[in-house]
Amino acid sequence: MFNILRTFNNKTAKLMLCFLAVSCLTACEGLFEKMFPEDWEKDPEVCETDTTAVTFKKVAYWDGDDTDNMEDVDYEQLTHLIYGYLEVNADASLVTFDDDEVDDFEDMIASARAAGVKVAISIGGDGNASNLKTIASSSSITNTFVDNVIEFVEDNDLEGVDLNWQFPSDDDEGELFEDLVEKLSDKLWDNGYFFSIAVVSGEDEDLADSIDSSVFDYVDFVNVRAFDSTNSDNLHSSKQDAIDAIDYWTERCLIKNKLVLGIPFYSRGDSVDSYADIIDVKRAYACIDESKDRNYNGIPTVIYKTNYAMSYAGGVMIQSLEQDTYDTGLLEYSLLNVISETESGNTVSICD
DSSP: OOOHHHHSOHHHHHHHHHHHHHHHHHHHHHHHHHHOTTTOOOOOOOOOOOOOOOOOEEEEEEETTOOTTGGGOOGGGOSEEEEEEEOBOTTSOBOOOOHHHHHHHHHHHHHHHHTTOEEEEEEEOTTOHHHHHHHHTOHHHHHHHHHHHHHHHHHTTOSEEEEEOOOOOSHHHHHHHHHHHHHHHHHHHHTTOEEEEEEEOSSSHHHHTTSOGGGGGGOSEEEEEOOSOOSTTOOSSOHHHHHHHHHHHHHTTOOGGGEEEEEESBOOSSSOOBHHHHHHHOGGGGGOSSOTTTOSOOHHHHHHHHHHHHHHSSEEEEEOGGGSOOOTTSGGGOHHHHHHHHHTTOOOOTTO
16 A cells, blocks of 8 residues: 655655645635535634724714704714615615705705815615616616716715615625625716715624625715614614724724714614603713613713724714704713814713
């Protein structure tokens, strides 16, 4: 019988056997992944050192279904305002606003722009993912979609677009999402517009992993929805949720300047209440930190998250601005004001 140890010295034989073993494992890697998908773990991503300068962003969504307090907002406390949502049909046509919505939208654009804020339209939203998937599945429909979006931005004199797929559910949808992001980005950037996307917190890693890190190259920033948590602490957006979300996306190679941490201005529980409604009941509720009874973010939590984002992210995102308090007797309780004062280095003492 052939004996490799007689043909080569021991050292050479061992090296050759190791080489053969490694080659075999490499060749079989894809096979193992297909045979045992539930047991297979992807290798961790290796990120390049992030040396990008950070410009801290204060981004706010505004739900176009509630425009009562638009004129009361201090827009100078923001850097970006995202109006949502513009829905899209499966054939890539956009669902147009009615006359009242158009008037509100134009008023908001004018007020924000006067304060130096960049205004964008958010496309998609909850319940619109199936149409975005259909669009992304066809090159011709995608091209029509991109052209329609550019026309909308130009007609409304906007500065940017936010894509709110909510959310790719698996790798196949993730690839479609990436294709749509890339094609939309090319046209937006060619015309000088900014582009953001919304992603999940990362708590559900299977859902978050469907978004490939390559999409980060095509956007100006990523709005991380670090809320609506279902974890064991029974809080839908705790301090730890914020830390975990930043850690997850940083480990996915999202650079600091592009990572924008989402902060909710509403509660989760038996009902969904705005922050304004909560403190209308009792002002002291503004100073309760991570209440499990109300399940919302009070002033201490918002201060903590803003400071944490200043250290480890590129900004904060508000979901959403119409849920803040605009009562003239409660403006010192405003969470937008808390974020702005904290970012400016000032001490918010209302809860001391």
